[in-house]
Amino acid sequence: MLDFESQPFVEIARRLEMRGGHGWIAVLSPPSSRALALDELQTELRSILQVPTRVVPLDTFTFEGLREALQQPNDDAVVLSAGAELTPEKWSRLDIMRSALERIGPVIFWLAPNDVANLTGSAPNIRSLIGASIFIAGPDGGIMTEEERRERLKELVQYFGLSNEEIVRRAESKELPPEPEFVEWLVLLGRGDLV
Amino acid sequence: MQSFNPTAPARGVIEAGLVCEDLHRFLFRHLAARADLEPGSQQLLVGGVGSGKTTELLLGERWLREQGHALPLYIDISAETDLSSLNSGSLLASFGVHLGWSVLNDPALRPLVNEKTEKLKETYSKVTEYAYGKQVKRRVDPLENLGVVYGALQSHFVTEELPGKLKPVLARDIREIRQPLEEFLSVAREVNRDVVVIFDGLDRLLDPTKFLSVANQDLRLFRELKVSILATAPLSALFGAEVGQSISDHFDRVHHLSVIAADPRNGSLRSVLEKRRGSELLSEQDADSICHYSGGVLRDLISLARDAAEEAYVSDRDSITAADVEKVVHQLGTGYLRGLGPEAIKTLLNLESSKSFQVDQAANVELLLTRRVLEYSSTDFRVHPALLSVIPRTEPKRA
Amino acid sequence: MTLERARSRAETLDSGTQKEIGERMLAPPRVVFSEIRAYLYRRCEKMRTKNDPYDLLKLVPESNGVASIELGPTIDKGPTPEHLHFESGARLSFGLTLREVDRGSQLVAFRYHYQLPAKSSPEYLRFDLNEGPHPDSLVEPRGHLHPGLEDVRIPISLHDPFEILDRIFFVLEKRT
Numbered sequence: 001m002l003d004f005e006s007q008p009f010v011e012i013a014r015r016l017e018m019r020g021g022h023g024w025i026a027v028l029s030p031p032s033s034r035a036l037a038l039d040e041l042q043t044e045l046r047s048i049l050q051v052p053t054r055v056v057p058l059d060t061f062t063f064e065g066l067r068e069a070l071q072q073p074n075d076d077a078v079v080l081s082a083g084a085e086l087t088p089e090k091w092s093r094l095d096i097m098r099s100a101l102e103r104i105g106p107v108i109f110w111l112a113p114n115d116v117a118n119l120t121g122s123a124p125n126i127r128s129l130i131g132a133s134i135f136i137a138g139p140d141g142g143i144m145t146e147e148e149r150r151e152r153l154k155e156l157v158q159y160f161g162l163s164n165e166e167i168v169r170r171a172e173s174k175e176l177p178p179e180p181e182f183v184e185w186l187v188l189l190g191r192g193d194l195v
Numbered sequence: 196m197q198s199f200n201p202t203a204p205a206r207g208v209i210e211a212g213l214v215c216e217d218l219h220r221f222l223f224r225h226l227a228a229r230a231d232l233e234p235g236s237q238q239l240l241v242g243g244v245g246s247g248k249t250t251e252l253l254l255g256e257r258w259l260r261e262q263g264h265a266l267p268l269y270i271d272i273s274a275e276t277d278l279s280s281l282n283s284g285s286l287l288a289s290f291g292v293h294l295g296w297s298v299l300n301d302p303a304l305r306p307l308v309n310e311k312t313e314k315l316k317e318t319y320s321k322v323t324e325y326a327y328g329k330q331v332k333r334r335v336d337p338l339e340n341l342g343v344v345y346g347a348l349q350s351h352f353v354t355e356e357l358p359g360k361l362k363p364v365l366a367r368d369i370r371e372i373r374q375p376l377e378e379f380l381s382v383a384r385e386v387n388r389d390v391v392v393i394f395d396g397l398d399r400l401l402d403p404t405k406f407l408s409v410a411n412q413d414l415r416l417f418r419e420l421k422v423s424i425l426a427t428a429p430l431s432a433l434f435g436a437e438v439g440q441s442i443s444d445h446f447d448r449v450h451h452l453s454v455i456a457a458d459p460r461n462g463s464l465r466s467v468l469e470k471r472r473g474s475e476l477l478s479e480q481d482a483d484s485i486c487h488y489s490g491g492v493l494r495d496l497i498s499l500a501r502d503a504a505e506e507a508y509v510s511d512r513d514s515i516t517a518a519d520v521e522k523v524v525h526q527l528g529t530g531y532l533r534g535l536g537p538e539a540i541k542t543l544l545n546l547e548s549s550k551s552f553q554v555d556q557a558a559n560v561e562l563l564l565t566r567r568v569l570e571y572s573s574t575d576f577r578v579h580p581a582l583l584s585v586i587p588r589t590e591p592k593r594a
Numbered sequence: 595m596t597l598e599r600a601r602s603r604a605e606t607l608d609s610g611t612q613k614e615i616g617e618r619m620l621a622p623p624r625v626v627f628s629e630i631r632a633y634l635y636r637r638c639e640k641m642r643t644k645n646d647p648y649d650l651l652k653l654v655p656e657s658n659g660v661a662s663i664e665l666g667p668t669i670d671k672g673p674t675p676e677h678l679h680f681e682s683g684a685r686l687s688f689g690l691t692l693r694e695v696d697r698g699s700q701l702v703a704f705r706y707h708y709q710l711p712a713k714s715s716p717e718y719l720r721f722d723l724n725e726g727p728h729p730d731s732l733v734e735p736r737g738h739l740h741p742g743l744e745d746v747r748i749p750i751s752l753h754d755p756f757e758i759l760d761r762i763f764f765v766l767e768k769r770t
Contacts, residue, residue: 004529005522010631010648011509018505023202043625047632063277092279096399099274102204117534124565125399128245129202131498132526142631144652144664152668159669178724178736180703181669183691184654184662192660195691195702195725511646 004028004116006138009041013048015133016077016106021049024126025133026109026119037137038081038110045077051105053077058094059085067100074103081110088122095123149188156185164189198471199501201494205249209257213471214250218463218493219452223254226450230255230391230423231265237414237424237445241433242398242452244566245494248427251452252393255425259391265423266301266388268293273396281405284369286413288326290392290422291376295319298379307382315382318375325372369412376420391423398427401564403442406432414445430563430570434554454491454569457483464489467496476504481520488524490569490579499523499581528585531567543567543578543586552576597732604731607749611736612727614752619698623661626692626699627653630663630755634678637763643679650678659694660702670707670718680767683711690755691725706758708766716742719766721750721758 007015009027016023030037038055045053056069058080070078086094094101101107109130111119116134120127144152157163160181162170167185170176171194176186186194198213208214216223226238242248252269259267268290272278275289298304299315308315383390400406406428417424432442433451455463464486468474473482477500485503489496499520506519535543539562546552546568553559554576562568568576578586620626634647654662666677666687677685688706692699706721720740728734738747 004526010628014635015505015509018508019200019501020197022200040624043628044632047625047628048635050632063279067274092401093277096278097273098399099271099396102202102274116530119533120530120565121534121561124244124401127530128492128494128566130530131201131495132502132523132530133498134526134530141648142627142651142653144654148652149654152664156668159671178703178726178728180689180691180705180722180724183703183725184664184668184689187654187657187660187662187691190657192657192693195658195660195693511644 004134004136007135008138008140008142009044010048010140010142011138012041012108012135013044016045016108017048019106021051021077022104022106023133024107024109024129025135026111026116026130028111028113028116028134028136030137031113038079040140041108041110041137042079045079045106045108049077049106051076053079055079055081055110058082058090061090061094063093063097063100066094066097070101070103070107073105075105077106077108078103079108079110082112082115084112084115086115086118088118091118091122095125098123098125098129101126153185153188156181156188168194199473199476199497199504201245201498201501205253209250209253214254215463215466215470216254218247218455218467219251222450222452223251224258226251226425227255227258227262227267227391229448230425231259231262231389233447234389234423235418235421236447237418237426238448238450239426239428239432239442239446240450240452241428241430243430243454243492243563243570245492246452246454247493248398248452249395252395252425252427256393264388265391266297266383267391267393268297269393269395271395273399278396278400279405281400283408283412284325284372286394286410287369287372287376287416288322290417291322291372291379292326293392294376294379294383294390295322298382303386303388304382307385311382315378318378321375322372322379325375369416373416373420380420380422389421389423391425392417394424394426396427398429401429401431403429403431407442407445410442411445431560433573434560434563434570451570451573454571455493456491456571457486457489464491464496467493468500471497471500473500476500477515481515481517484517484520484524488520488527488581488584490577490581491571492566492569492579495527495566495579495581499527502526524581524584528579528581528583531565531579531582532585535567539567540586543582544588546576547578547583550576601730601732604735604749605727608727608731608736611723611752615701618752618754619695619700620692620754621698622694623656623663623692623699624653626690626755627651627661627663630690630759633756633759634665637759638678642681645678647678650676656694661692661694661699663690663692664688666707670709673709677709682767684714684767685709686762701752704755704758706762708762718742721753722747723752 012025012027016025027041042053054076056078153164168189168191171186176182183195186192226240229236229238240248240251256267256269259265270289270293272286272289276285299308299319380390397406428442457464465482468482485496485499489499502523503515503519506522507515542559552568563570567579567582569579570576631647631651634651638645638647651665654664667674668689670687673685677687679685686708690704691702693702701723703725704723707718709718723737727736734747735749737750737752739750740747
């Protein structure tokens with residue numbers, strides 16, 4: 001099936017930054033670890049946009065409550081979190097109040113993976129503002145890969161002339177020097193417990 | 196790239212000089228002129244999502260101000276109250292608040308206002324109470340509480356909140372607001388300023404039944420007060436069921452803001468891009484491609500241009516390529532495709548091949564409202580080109 | 595002014611560093627990673643040399659509550675594409691290790707190796723924070739600066755990761 005582009009959160013935040021810190025974007029959450037992913041999204045939004053970031057759940061919104069939430073303040077980043085409980089009727093109500101949601105700061109819709117159908121079908125005014133900016137939450141390219149990890153370990157073994165096992169043995173017997181290179185070595189080996 | 200912001204408030208875009216005022220052949224002037232010349236007239240502006248209705252209305256507002264004969268009031272009612280539970284009196288309430296505020300603060304009216312400041316402030320207070328409700332203290336007689344054991348034997352007061360029209364709960368008598376409105380209107384008319392109210396946001400009521408049930412009573416009073424109205428309405432007011440026809444019957448004039456075809460001879464869509472200095476971002480070919488795939492939906496046009504530029508920037512390139520355009524068109528099309536069942540896809544493919552589209556069918560009206568189908572006139576319907584580029588085909592496309 | 599007194603002062607300094615580390619709370623490792631990346635992104639935008647912080651900066655995720663943030667090789671043996679390259683001809687590589695504590699993290703160790711342009715003197719500056727005290731705090735203070743010499747370690751006060759980057763981007767680079 002055709003799908004949207006996958007983007008890591010840092011790129012999503014960068015796109016909003018390119019837009020001058022304004023705009024509407026929809027992000028499709030991963031099927032599992034949704035809460036953790038939402039945390040990571042907020043972290044990247046805060047870091048890149050340099051504004052506070054809030055999550056506003058949409059499951060039990062009222063017109064007055066949501067309008068106030070988005071307008072006071074109106075210049076931070078707001079993540080509107082929608083889950084499966086948001087029925088087409090609720091999407092429709094949200095769509096009707098689109099003008100009340102418009103603000104200076106960016107609006108990020110955090111959607112369940114299959115929620116785009118509701119967005120397009122029941123909230124065409126909101127979808128229109130989002131346009132083509134619908135992205136699947138992608139993996140963060142900043143996590144060191146297995147290959148990168150092996151390369152670094154190889155570099156350390158070659159430079160110091162010590163094997164990984166020897167490093168672990170010395171750390172266990174408290175003989176390892178305290179220099180930062182050896183700390184990183186242990187972390188690369190997954191032995192943070194010896195730090 | 197900042198000039199390509201599809202979420203920028205229309206007012207700011209107009210003030211920045213980024214709007215092609217002749218895009219719809221100066222429709223805003225026709226709307227505004229009629230509203231000015233025929234006090235009490237009621238006109239509807241009907242168009243699909245992203246067609247430029249708000250821009251056209253704001254241009255009308257500006258034109259009216261420049262002419263100096265009228266006091267135009269632009270109100271996005273959908274930002275002021277929950278339209279999904281709109282009741283009669285809401286439009287009047289909102290109008291009253293805006294009118295009162297304008298009259299009390301308009302420099303041209305200051306001498307008149309100064310003569311009757313206290314009276315007008317009291318009137319404004321009545322209007323805001325009507326709109327937002329008030330707290331009243333009500334005396335409770337202990338006899339009222341028979342059957343319930345209370346310690347108090349004396350009467351006491353309770354504070355109750357009486358709801359207003361813009362925090363809708365109960366329907367109240369529209370006639371309550373008439374007199375305060377007449378007072379403000381008479382001040383404006385003393386300096387020969389008729390009032391034109393521009394209601395935006397009513398097009399969000401995709402279900403025309405709701406629109407009619409609320410607007411009916413309010414609109415009658417506006418006419419009696421000789422206040423001209425320009426209002427937006429959804430496409431279902433023009434196409435589809437009988438209720439839509441009833442809406443049109445209530446208005447003196449219904450203007451359709453149709454989608455603009457990406458016709459190279461016409462050049463209108465290209466001019467929209469040029470006005471925002473699109474040639475600095477896009478090659479001729481890519482600009483044409485974006486015009487085509489937007490289908491003529493103005494907001495899609497702007498956002499495709501912006502998104503293509505963004506793709507280039509994110510990929511660390513200095514200029515947009517055809518691949519960037521293709522990517523964002525694919526994204527837009529995929530969004531439109533989501534949620535379409537086999538029957539709807541069949542309808543769309545049929546429309547593409549045979550140009551046949553039964554606009555009176557509810558399912559088809561929905562395709563119009565959600566912009567999967569675009570209306571270039573009352574008889575010319577086409578599938579949104581971005582959607583067409585991703586729609587699954589079970590049979591080979593005919594040449 | 596005896597050697598013993600000097601060592602005693604050095605040990606007091608190290609104790610102070612240890613205390614400061616315990617009192618200084620940073621954000622969780624992933625948040626620090628995100629913030630450093632955003633910082634570098636902003637700085638790199640202003641530079642004529644092309645560096646992609648999204649490619650360069652790496653997080654080694656938590657292993658028993660300890661994570662590392664790394665950019666460039668662990669040992670500088672010459673320029674590589676993994677370094678952050680400055681317009682002056684200088685290059686930067688660094689590693690920062692954090693331990694998760696409560697809802698934040700604390701510094702465990704860091705190294706910021708700033709290799710100055712060719713023919714500079716000193717050749718490099720390296721800001722190090724060791725994981726613990728050295729048996730001889732006078733020779734190797736826990737927090738120290740190598741002014742182009744491996745055997746010379748000048749004590750430095752404890753620094754937030756951004757403070758060192760600030761000195762590199764806004765002071766050292768402006769000077770070269």
